[in-house]
Amino acid sequence: MPNRWNHNIHYHPMILSAVPSSARSALDVGCGEGMLARRLREKIPDVVGVDLDQSSIDLAMSFDDDISYVVADVLTHDFGSSFDFIASVATLHHMDASAALTRFKSLLRPGGTMVIVGLAKFQARDLPYEVAGAVATRVHKRAKGYWEHPSPVCWPPPETYSGMRRLASTLLPGVRYRRHIFWRYSLTWVKPN
Template sequence: MDQERTRWNHNTHYHRLVIATIPDGAGRALDVGCGEGMLVRELRRHVPEVVGIDLDQVSIDQAEVQNNDDAGSEFVLGDFLTHPFEPASFDFVTSVATLHHVDADIGLSRIRDLLRPGGVMCVVGLARAQLRDFPLELASVLAHRYFLLSRKYWQHPSPTVWPPPETYASMRRIAAELLPGARFQRHLLWRYSLTWTKPSC
């Protein structure tokens, strides 16, 4: 775990944002696209039961090795879109740098359906920039160089997809249509966040 505290990249930078959105009293959480399980292990400090799911066999194998026989963590090799999770069975669902691997409408709808009433989703994602995004793109370049003055970039082992199929503008629109009241924010380091609480009734 101490070694993990030194791991830094554009995704781990926003793990704290994810942790901060866990709803009070959450008993079960899901990390979509968990990779080798770093965020699952962080979530376990706050949630009694955490499931991580990923399509990549190598990543799941690494997650299992690093699990340290934690009975509160489960790692699933599979597609979160089709895996037979019970509907409305999670209090918290997160996805970091994974949503652009699937159709955004389908992915967000699936996460929405997996949430219990009152549950919270927190997506940290990537999207394509347009001309209007240039100022924040430039700021991200400068921020990246700044952080590298004190950190060594950790290259995660999971598969990547580039370029993202959706723009920031289209992701904002999709979120507004599927998740009324969702909060969409642009961030440095080429990321956005999307947070939403499922209505209780």
């Protein structure tokens, strides 16, 4: 696999570092061509990637791995079981965020961990992050290049950063919200036993 970089891939190491050593199953929501799912599979024996885009799933399935890929709506698909770990990168803004977070919460086993990296709508108070993101992007593009993913894009995101923080705090008590450069935020949550 060639070394790729973009704003989403940048956060894969953060997600992978949150995988509990006890995790035996994972769900990658909005898996696209399966890059994160393949990295998760290096740590977790049973990985499912789900995406609505058939061409992305076809590409993911072209890799020789033992990941289960599903073309489905994560909000309604019957996965037949729950998961120890759920990851999602740049996907939440494609869905109703409240419905999606509620669904992810129901798919997570007690004691399981969920990590979401998302995009949100810019507001004036976000200007320092916007400037930092623009400068860091120029530096990273020069050093690493930039990989354009083949999956569908949804722009602009419907919710603001502060709105996502409020929503996540309401639906996922104790969630850790972090704002990042590269126009992203993350949610990390462990479901109570």
